[in-house]
Amino acid sequence: MFGMDLKEIELDPIPALFQKSELTDIILIVEGKELHFAKYPLIAGSTVFANMIKDSKDKSRLVLHDVPFYDMIMFLECLHPETLQIITDANLEQVARIAHRFKHKGILYRCEEYIIEKFNQVPESKDRMYPKFFFHLKVADKCEMEKAVQVGVSSERVEKAYYSGSNDYYSKTKGYEDNDDFKKLTADTKIQILSRRLRSTEKGIRSIPSKALSSTEPSLWR
Numbered sequence: 001m002f003g004m005d006l007k008e009i010e011l012d013p014i015p016a017l018f019q020k021s022e023l024t025d026i027i028l029i030v031e032g033k034e035l036h037f038a039k040y041p042l043i044a045g046s047t048v049f050a051n052m053i054k055d056s057k058d059k060s061r062l063v064l065h066d067v068p069f070y071d072m073i074m075f076l077e078c079l080h081p082e083t084l085q086i087i088t089d090a091n092l093e094q095v096a097r098i099a100h101r102f103k104h105k106g107i108l109y110r111c112e113e114y115i116i117e118k119f120n121q122v123p124e125s126k127d128r129m130y131p132k133f134f135f136h137l138k139v140a141d142k143c144e145m146e147k148a149v150q151v152g153v154s155s156e157r158v159e160k161a162y163y164s165g166s167n168d169y170y171s172k173t174k175g176y177e178d179n180d181d182f183k184k185l186t187a188d189t190k191i192q193i194l195s196r197r198l199r200s201t202e203k204g205i206r207s208i209p210s211k212a213l214s215s216t217e218p219s220l221w222r
Contacts, residue, residue: 014033014034014035015073017077017080017082017083018035018036018037018073018076019036020036021036023038024036024037024038025038025039025060026038026039026042026053026059026060026061026062027060027061027062028062028064028072028076029061029062029063029064030064030067030069030072031067031068031069033069035072035073035076037076037079037080039053041079041080041081042079042104044106045104045105045106045107046102046103046104046105047103048101048102048103048104049102049104067098067101068094070094071094071095071097071098072098074091074094074095075094075095075098075099075107077091078091078095078107078110079106079107087110087111087114088114089132089135092111092114092115092136092139093135093139095107095111096108096111096139096143096145097142097143099111099143100142100143100144108143108145111139111143111145112140112145112147112148115136115137115139115140115145115148115152116147116148116151118132118136119133119136119148119151119152119155120151133152133155133158134179134181134182134185135181136148136152137149137152137153137181137185137189138181138182138184138185140152141184141185141186141189142184142186149189153189153192153193153196154196158193158196158197176193176194176197
């Protein structure tokens with residue numbers, strides 16, 4: 001996980017933001033814990049949530065299976081009117097994963113726009129490397145953010161997308177085959193990236209004067 005891990009922070013079992021109040025009308029059961037929330041922000045952007053509540057015998061309670069508790073908190077904080085938490089690298093993957101699972105269009109849109117903004121930013125490093133490129137692309141790819149994926153794979157910085165896995169992004173670089181996030185991309189996205197890399201390599205070779213190329217040939221070939 002990038003950024004701060006909420007599991008390492010001392011939190012009350014149920015944050016005050018998700019306690020019962022006059023504004024809450026549904027209880028979400030996550031990992032056995034109750035999170036009080038309002039139905040409208042959930043169903044306004046998600047037909048999945050709407051149908052789950054509609055089909056539930058108890059319209060005021062909804063059990064969510066296989067959902068990490070703190071990931072759900074991060075997702076709900078992005079919906080809660082008191083916080084409207086912005087999308088950052090620290091919560092992007094967790095929030096996008098839940099938004100994708102429950103098809104919440106509003107949160108998915110915010111996540112996709114955040115990723116596209118990152119793709120369009122000029123890297124701060126002098127060599128114009130983009131250390132988190134594959135992290136952002138992986139999230140977009142896994143959560144079916146087609147627009148963001150296409151912006152990413154068409155970016156000129158595909159050729160300079162590295163991530164060292166250390167706190168010092170520029171202490172070393174790793175090739176595609178050693179990048180954990182690259183490995184998690186779908187086959188189609190990998191093909192698009194490698195095809196672009198190949199075209200870039202061929203373009204670079206064609207730009208080398210033929211005389212320079214001939215001087216590098218083994219003497220046996222001359």
